Amino acid sequence: MDLVLAIKAVIMGIVEGLTEFLPISSTGHLILAGSLLDFVGPKVKVFEIAIQTGAIFAVILEYRARIVQACSGLLTERKQQRFALNIIVAFLPAAILGVIFAKRINEKLFAPVPVAIAFIVGGFLILWIERANRLGQHKIRVESVDDMTPLDAFKVGCAQAFALIPGTSRSGASIIGGMYFGLSRTAATEFSFFLAIPTLLGATVYSVYKARALLAMADLPLFLVGGVAAFISAFLCVRWLLRYISTHDFTFFAYYRIVFGIIVVLTAHYGWVVWAE
Numbered sequence: 001m002d003l004v005l006a007i008k009a010v011i012m013g014i015v016e017g018l019t020e021f022l023p024i025s026s027t028g029h030l031i032l033a034g035s036l037l038d039f040v041g042p043k044v045k046v047f048e049i050a051i052q053t054g055a056i057f058a059v060i061l062e063y064r065a066r067i068v069q070a071c072s073g074l075l076t077e078r079k080q081q082r083f084a085l086n087i088i089v090a091f092l093p094a095a096i097l098g099v100i101f102a103k104r105i106n107e108k109l110f111a112p113v114p115v116a117i118a119f120i121v122g123g124f125l126i127l128w129i130e131r132a133n134r135l136g137q138h139k140i141r142v143e144s145v146d147d148m149t150p151l152d153a154f155k156v157g158c159a160q161a162f163a164l165i166p167g168t169s170r171s172g173a174s175i176i177g178g179m180y181f182g183l184s185r186t187a188a189t190e191f192s193f194f195l196a197i198p199t200l201l202g203a204t205v206y207s208v209y210k211a212r213a214l215l216a217m218a219d220l221p222l223f224l225v226g227g228v229a230a231f232i233s234a235f236l237c238v239r240w241l242l243r244y245i246s247t248h249d250f251t252f253f254a255y256y257r258i259v260f261g262i263i264v265v266l267t268a269h270y271g272w273v274v275w276a277e
Contacts, residue, residue, distance in 0.1 A: 001221045008039045009222050013051050013229025018237050020055040020200075020230070021193065023126060023172025023253045024260075028115040031166060032264065035112050035275045043214050045106065049207040050223050052200040054230030059193050062238050066194075079146060089150045090157035090174075090191070091198045097161050098203065102210075109166050112275035113268050118167025119261030126254035129176050133249070141182035145191050148183070155181040156191060160199070167261075170199065176250070185245050193238065 015033045019026040030048045034040050060067060073080035108114070132138050142148050159177020163170035171192050178188030208215065267273035 001225075005222060006225055008037050009047075009226040010229045011037065012039065012048070013054065013226040014233045016048070016051050016226070017055050017058065017230040017233025017235075020052060020234055021059075021171045021196070021238055021241055023122075023169050023175055023250055024257055025115070025119065025122070025163075025167050025169035025172065026052070026055075027163075028119060028167035028169070031110055031115050032112055032275075036273075042211065043219070045110065046207050046211040046215065047219075047223060047226060050204050051226035051230045053204050054227035055234035056197055056200050058231050058234035058238055059196060061235060063193065082148075082150075083146065085150055086145075086148050086153035086191075087194055087198060090153040090160065090195050091202070093154070093157040093161040094164060094170075094199060095202055098164055099206070101164065102206075105164055105166070112264055115167035116261040116264035116268070118165055119257045119264070122168055122172060123254040123257030123261065126172065126176055126250050126257070129180055130249050130251050130254065133179065138180060139182060140184045142187050143184050145187050145194070148187070148191065152178075152181060152183065153191075156183070156188070156195070160192075160195065170196065172250075172253070185249070189241070189245055 012030060012033060015029050016026050019029045027048065034044055034048065070080045070083050074084055129138075142152055156174050156178045159180070160170055160174040162168050162177075163173040174192040174195055175185075175188045178191060179185060183191065264273075264275070268275050
């Protein structure tokens with residue numbers, strides 16, 4: 001494997017791991033990072049999705065006890081059955097819409113400027129939701145993931161579906177959407193983590209299958225390097241985020257999205273940075 005490609009894969013993996021579970025869009029950051037690194041093309045799009053698997057293993061490791069508990073009680077415990085049902089229900093909207101619109105989204109929206117616009121719009125939405133929370137306009141109905149109903153899960157799943165637009169943020173859409181629909185910040189964040197497991201694994205399998213003609217065994221080391229880097233950075237990020245939300249809201253991430261998005265739009269408009277498509 002070429003050393004320069006390996007370094008690019010590590011950088012992309014770190015970007016994926018650090019941004020996957022924050023409300024700032026991992027896909028958007030990967031598109032921008034790949035553009036700056038001149039790491040672009042159809043195969044790279046598959047790489048960007050596939051290395052999400054590394055981030056998912058970080059969540060599985062962090063919540064291994066809860067996942068084992070859910071699996072072991074699936075046939076006998078009502079609580080675990082409802083938890084599994086909620087994950088399935090929340091997974092379906094993005095899965096169905098993703099299959100229908102994936103090709104068009106890949107062709108039209110996987111580019112720096114559309115991503116930057118989604119950054120800005122998403123940032124203002126987060127500010128709006130957080131302001132409503134501070135004013136008490138959204139009452140918390142669900143304190144814990146275990147208190148969620150299938151209807152709650154479906155609403156979060158519909159919110160997550162907006163993240164099919166690159167730059168929106170899957171975690172941001174599901175967390176902020178969950179809070180809008182009455183989940184506590186902790187419940188929305190944890191459910192977003194659990195929902196990421198089938199969502200990102202499903203996206204990886206689907207993407208790799210659709211692009212199987214482009215891939216070869218020689219690509220495997222590059223994908224592994226990126227996946228390992230994503231796993232390590234995501235594990236650290238998940239632990240940090242759980243501590244962060246205990247005392248902070250998401251306003252900082254909203255301003256980050258807006259400022260970063262404006263910078264990308266301006267640099268593209270004035271030609272200060274040549275963003276590769």
